[in-house]
Amino acid sequence: MASRLISINSFAQTVTKMSCLRSPYRLAASASQRNFCCLAVGIAVLLSGCGQGPKAEFSLRDATGELIPAAEKVVKKTLDEKFGTPQNLVAWQRFPVNYGGVQGSVADVAKDGVTTHFEGDLPAIHHGAPLLWLSGPRAGAKTSVDSVATFDATTKQLKWAGSAEPAPAVGDKFVIGYGSNLQTGRVVYMKNCMHCHGVAGDGAGPTAQYLNPLPRDYRLGLFKFTSTLTPEKPTRDDLTRVLQHGIPGTYMPSFRWLGDKETTAVVEYVRWLSMRGEFEKRIDDDMSNDYSAVAMEASAKKANEAYQTTIKTAKKEDKPEKPKTANQLIKTALEEFSKYEKDDLPGVINDTATLLAESWKKGEEADSLIVPTVARVADNEASRERGKRLYLSDKGKCYTCHGVQGRGDGVATEDFWKKPGSDEYYSHRGLHDTWGRPLQPRNLTLGQYRGGRRPVDVFRRIYAGIKGTPMPGFGRTALKDEEIWDIVNYVMSLQFQSAPTKSIVTDHATVSK
């Protein structure tokens, strides 16, 4: 299948400037005639006070910036081509994103247009709306997007701007308003999400630095609170749920007040941003072995240091060869890169797109959803007791992180941990997430449920773990569904257990004295 890219025309730049409170200038006006002039200037300043903010840009990953210049340029070019810029989004049809629009088909072909047929109610069609052909001679290649010139709601006559040839045939399918979800999503995102999650979904918006925990960086394609199995992507419903309910204990508020259309659109936009980010990451990962300028500089430096120490001690006759400098390494890499770009890169792009498309599609499939095989075990003392034993057992090992009393103060929070895939230790004690940030195990006695307070939510957290965190999944392997329910019953009862033990209360009283 040829990869098809649909460019979605930009409209006015949608980044709202954070602060537009500016008091009108006070002009010194002594003569009364100048009062009117002053008033006019004042109004003009008030109206223009909210100027344009800085131009929105999809920032590149740090890892992309570490590549050799030619490779960095290619990554940027590929991203621009496949995803566009915030002002001019591109809908890459390889990805399972619902880009939006209404589908119709050709009922009859006239001389300079077609008569259309729509299932259900006739949608509102405006001049200039993008018209994408899904089948027939106009579909495919770059000519597949036209724009609507006129549409007559009574006769259902549709005309488009641009070439008439090749003429569509009866039964050809098309989409009008293609990309509308991405467009609406962008507006909603820029107004409400961007200032924390960043334009590119990197979790580094202007207000992000003030938050703890930091906002999610979508670019790893990882989302914490999902209803799907451990390796799977989140479903649209999962993202919608987080959007509507917010995440207590974090700065993610509820966006219940958004309309249905806006909610759907922004969920698609976030999925798309996540795919874009993970696409970039995977391309980076592929290139960073051979084409990372930073890595080359580091290795050249290391080799040079080794060389310097050996020549001091070595005899004159067996002096080692001088190692290549970073510049030499980069120069060789640049030569090899043009070959890589020509021979390997198209395949890498294609495989990455396929992999991502498949994984996001799979997340939506029924098989990926965690459905308890048994109903919740009756929530009684016996069940809670069983849950407590499992919580403290070697099977569950919940206490190692969440603490014996569930206060999130297990021994794991006291240890130093190694960074994944290296021998280096984190500088901070305690656990870390995949984004490399310190992470507190949840204090289970607060009754604060980040991923939802329904029993099924807690069940899924234990069953599949929390993606991107050290919380592992216990379902199918370590624990049976009944056992998970026992733990759910125990954990959900912790909030209502009696107040701290007497000794703690006394200690506290002593301290406050």
Next chain:
Amino acid sequence: MGRFWAVFFVASAVIAVGLCWVAPSYGLWFPGTLKGGFGAGVAHSSIGKKIDDLFYLVLVIVAVTYIGTHAVLGYVLWRGATIKPEEKVLFSHGSHSLEVIWTIVPAGILLYIALYQMDVWAAYRFKEFSPKKAEAVAEVTARQFEWRIRYPARGKTLMPTPQPDDVYTVNELHVPTGRPVSISLKTEDVQHAFFVPELRIKQDAVPGLTIPVWFDVDEPRQYEMVCAELCGWGHYKMKARLIAVSDEDFGAWKDKAALEQFDDGFKKPAE
């Protein structure tokens, strides 16, 4: 030049009064249901109607004063600008009786307003619905930047601390109509303010305090509920809905919400 200022001040007063006169027909008046297309929105709570009456009383006093003083101002400016050179001018400066009049009349008006409004304030705060008469329906906790709401289970009373069978919603406050209800207003972080414009109910949420707010809603529908205290950079996001329904519907909604909240995912795998 003098004539210009006479015309200018009279004209600006006429324009101001005219704009106020037509404002209701453009919907630029009190929020609430409009009566017969024209008008000021009508408040949807009994206390709201009293507050509106106060506003109207003050508005009438202010309008009469404003029109009266501008008529006099316009006359004096015009008269001064068109006076003939041979005419003798009248100086009223230093008139004790005039000064006594314009001190006593406004003081009397202000005193009247001050005494008259006390009754409405008393009704709002304690006279009409004491917390004992109003049913505590929910605990509303504001935080940056949303409203988290906790209800007692159907048939139970709201407890100060969470109970295992409590029902939760975010950014949607459900209340029954037709009888006084109260909420316990709290904040988790900074100061916020609970504001339902169409009910004319506004109350600050203050850190460390639980403040009871009581009101009644006369019509079952949705009302906008916002934060009325600039509470941070995301203040604009604290937009929520107050959903008022009849008593039966309120019970039915709570049953449904509880069912959803205690969903174990077993029977309904589609969720």
